[in-house]
Amino acid sequence: MNTFGKKLTLSTFGESHGKALGCILDGVPAGLSIDEAFIQSELDRRKPGKSELETGRKEEDKVEILSGTFEGLSTGTPIAMIIYNTNQKSKDYDNVKDLFRPGHADFTYFHKYGLRDYRGGGRSSARETAARVAGGAIAKLMLRELGVSIQSGLCEVDGIKGEVQDFIYAKTSKMYALDPHMEAAQEAAILRAKNNHDSVGGVVLTTATGVPVGLGEPLYYKLDAVLAEAMMGINAAKAVEIGDGIASTHLKGSQNNDAIRKEGFTSNHSGGMLGGISNGDTIIVKTHFKPTPSIFQEQQTITVHNEEVNCNLKGRHDPCVAIRGAVVCEAMMALTLADMTLLNMGKKMEHLKNIYKI
Amino acid sequence: MNTFGKKLTLSTFGESHGKALGCILDGVPAGLSIDEAFIQSELDRRKPGKSELETGRKEEDKVEILSGTFEGLSTGTPIAMIIYNTNQKSKDYDNVKDLFRPGHADFTYFHKYGLRDYRGGGRSSARETAARVAGGAIAKLMLRELGVSIQSGLCEVDGIKGEVQDFIYAKTSKMYALDPHMEAAQEAAILRAKNNHDSVGGVVLTTATGVPVGLGEPLYYKLDAVLAEAMMGINAAKAVEIGDGIASTHLKGSQNNDAIRKEGFTSNHSGGMLGGISNGDTIIVKTHFKPTPSIFQEQQTITVHNEEVNCNLKGRHDPCVAIRGAVVCEAMMALTLADMTLLNMGKKMEHLKNIYKI
């Protein structure tokens, strides 16, 4: 239940304030060049504290590969990676030990399991996504060799929508903004909320180009369904759209169908999929993140002893989780596409005959 | 890849114009009273041709249980169900044999597998959802004994939103409309599109009440993530929202967090989940369906030989797939919650000790 994927599987472990967190990525084909610097650079993109738009926590997030590689190449055996926790201030959480922070998983974990690691949210902390980014980085390396590349960026913050989708700009933006013209307004909204001890939501657009026709396994491991699961499973995600998504439902069929010509589809309302299988066009997914539940205003809650109290959180938190969420969306997109690529092998008898004995 | 769920698993088979379609539902606890009339009644709700708002196809959809029950009770062994195809007019599809219908899976199936059953979309047809409804009906029977009930209805058609959510009214509405006041306008939009040989989209709201705290398995089988997968995997679904969904992203954290009092949560922006685990409140999911891709206007496409052609579809199709989609959403909600219920057993040592030997 802590494993994502079917043939390329990512199993993660670790709590926010435990000794370490990490993952096992199993199913990586042998012979993939493992670029450790790239993996670290992906973690650095997710790392908090890069600007005043993020939590002030300093986490080193130094990743170490423990297994599965030999002389720089993957060997086909499980790749384990570990990130030791180094900057945990568990004291910050003493005051929430006995109460349930609103909007957090404290309440549900406690009731499900009968106990909980209250320090920093324990397992439910978004800190776990560091392991996803590590695994996703290797998936990206694999996809890169196959000509697939993944981009992301914020297309909306606090209801302020961007129109331009400039993924190259987003890479350099401290808030991964897709629209350079709207960035200032979006940034101002984040800082305004931060100054008010509050938080805002945001929307991440993730795309993949170079994806061949045929990825996605009907009928219960469709590409769109698994991307929806992958994105909705990220902390704070509340909605997922494929392609035009909700906008599609306002069109007529005659407007929404993507016509097909020799050179390809004339439009991409579908977001690169038909019947849950990639159609060769750009894969498009939007993930909507709620405002960070950790805010510094007084809130009403109850204790584990069912007493009503007001809670005042301490700690250091992102005013807009969607920013760092963008890097996680890329990781989940990469893991999904790499898994689908492996599952797609063996779909035709002619393929089996060709490589069965090599 | 044709199986949904982990402990309660639904495996389906069958094509639109094959001999039969059906499913194996595995993992049903022993001792559940299997009400066959209820299962049939659920299929009847999904059955096409009940009004002029649906396809004119007449499918009897008579379901037969083949195994897994004895003297009216489930035995703990797999429950197989079969629905024979009786009213298939394969001739209607002769003219699409060699071309790819826009907006359909023809293109992707053909390229993925190298061949395809072109009759009525074959495996990619929404006809397969009859098997989901059969399996979902048994999941509902199980959940009913545990006090959980599931409702659905259309909250939007062709961009015309309802405001009232009257699930009792929706049961009697021929288009499962939730808002009696908006039904006439929504119906008119459907008929207008139909008369124009076109189609419209719609949005289904699905809820579950009576769900206890604790359903959902962190971190990669969260309740919200699996519901997103379940709903997005339904034919024509393009977006899924949990709770307030996209509206949440326009709120501040201080507005969106659900405060907790002794008697429960004071609001339900979250849609009944925290950290991917049910919190005891009503589960709320919205599924957005695109307009039916089968329309009767001339469309541009190519043939399997890569020749550009105009296609004119024949056959009988729903002008708004969201209507019958509502019944399928309920089935997927039921299957998800029943699976989560079974997975939740054994979460605590004290439970194991209590029933280990009984």
Added chain:
Amino acid sequence: MNTFGKKLTLSTFGESHGKALGCILDGVPAGLSIDEAFIQSELDRRKPGKSELETGRKEEDKVEILSGTFEGLSTGTPIAMIIYNTNQKSKDYDNVKDLFRPGHADFTYFHKYGLRDYRGGGRSSARETAARVAGGAIAKLMLRELGVSIQSGLCEVDGIKGEVQDFIYAKTSKMYALDPHMEAAQEAAILRAKNNHDSVGGVVLTTATGVPVGLGEPLYYKLDAVLAEAMMGINAAKAVEIGDGIASTHLKGSQNNDAIRKEGFTSNHSGGMLGGISNGDTIIVKTHFKPTPSIFQEQQTITVHNEEVNCNLKGRHDPCVAIRGAVVCEAMMALTLADMTLLNMGKKMEHLKNIYKI
């Protein structure tokens, strides 16, 4: 839990005296020619009543394909097959309704599930293996195109060992005997037991030739481990040996290691595997079957009400289940090797690059 395999999955359903039994075989590559006559011929080999060495029950075991094929080829979608029960004499089981037949699963099913279908053993009946043979037949068709062939036969009955392993002879022997010289003695032992209202055990040798190097997934889906699971899971199996098996443990390492020369291994003590991965040599598995538990002598047992009684079984039963077990062993070998073949796709980056986009 009623599914075998990971990428090629066989899910079976049905009870001995229910309406029908059958299976869904999912994961068959598209483009495989489906020879229905061959599938039926495999079922005929398993069918009871072919000689006086088997149960006198007449089961037609007519198999019908319901889905997953089109114009004679597999389409990549699930292949469902059904066998209707036609000759069930449930009356024979009225006298065992309330008691637990010794050596059977009556006791354990009743206590596990709290109820049971007592007619003919219900789900625990070896009749279920008909579905395995149907699925195994398709796996054989797939393997045949890849140059792999599977053989089986009885190498021991009631402790009477054969020495010769003549698989061609076995095909024509009514008891699938591998050693023509020992067949008469083995047959006499079976008939002697039958006349004494008793039963005997037997040992099935199953081999596969033409298997390439590389099948088997370390470390928890090894070829030897999965074959052990596959064979031990057949009704009445009590031991499984790979290659020389137990005899290996009596050798020194210097005797047991298979030396390697340019042209291949100089011996095959290992049974065609090293480290759980096929080495290109013949796969060798021995499955040991206990004597049929259904005997016609008075036996001591208890009722569901915990009263001690003597039971006298009626019905028609095989005096040596190993005979028909041979056909089932072949099916399980075929399903295992076909699954391993599909899992093996994507083990190397170079393979991915070659067929990723085709």
Added chain:
Amino acid sequence: MNTFGKKLTLSTFGESHGKALGCILDGVPAGLSIDEAFIQSELDRRKPGKSELETGRKEEDKVEILSGTFEGLSTGTPIAMIIYNTNQKSKDYDNVKDLFRPGHADFTYFHKYGLRDYRGGGRSSARETAARVAGGAIAKLMLRELGVSIQSGLCEVDGIKGEVQDFIYAKTSKMYALDPHMEAAQEAAILRAKNNHDSVGGVVLTTATGVPVGLGEPLYYKLDAVLAEAMMGINAAKAVEIGDGIASTHLKGSQNNDAIRKEGFTSNHSGGMLGGISNGDTIIVKTHFKPTPSIFQEQQTITVHNEEVNCNLKGRHDPCVAIRGAVVCEAMMALTLADMTLLNMGKKMEHLKNIYKI
């Protein structure tokens, strides 16, 4: 593919001469007291170099828990454990870098993956079983609270059979011998082989007592089938017997059936299972280990360039792997029974109703 189990899953990673090896154990119920000293003591039992009967390698095998526990209790989240490699002498393997050691997985890994970590067998080394023992120790802690205990010992070495089964004695024997009277002869056989630069096989008997009726999931996750998979998957295992195993096949049905009386079964030929489900009697499994393939005599093999050579191994190896195999057999038995225990939850509606909401 590096994961064992379905609801309690053990995923392992690591190579013999890599940085570390370890595991993630997922699915442990919350509230289990985690006795770290016990886990370490189990690893110490498996640790090499305890006597002259084992390899002279000194591996510290110090295990560290990284996640999943809080204040001494399991939290329901994944428990990761790590063992750093500290005494690896990779130089010993320089001479086998380019050749395939007979009886080892070198040949198959190289051909399957196109490259291999040749140091100490890499992933195929029995060193990986340390991770199984760590995971198995936690499974034992869980089972212990439920009244289940597991024992093992050697019942045969180099063909020298013991008759007595004294599990208490075995605990103190340096070779885990079950029969004190035969131990000297068995030990002499091991030392004789060692002095001859050779190795011997052995047989491990593993039992579990206190197991309730009902463990095992028909039809493709039967208790006997999964135990066969679990044991056969241990390095060097070549045969598995359940209960009387092969001896059963030499009995008549009237001798082999275990009669049932009010107080229980009058014999236990079956090894504690009927129809793949535990019957409340002692679970009995025998695992047959081949002689260690690493011997110090000259052997014929080929290089990765397909040249015939004679190989002379260096390094330090067990003359009888069955000894340390006994501890691994216990771990696999514990993991299997704990998994089956969790899977068994939710088999009856009445159980669901009882603990659904707690």
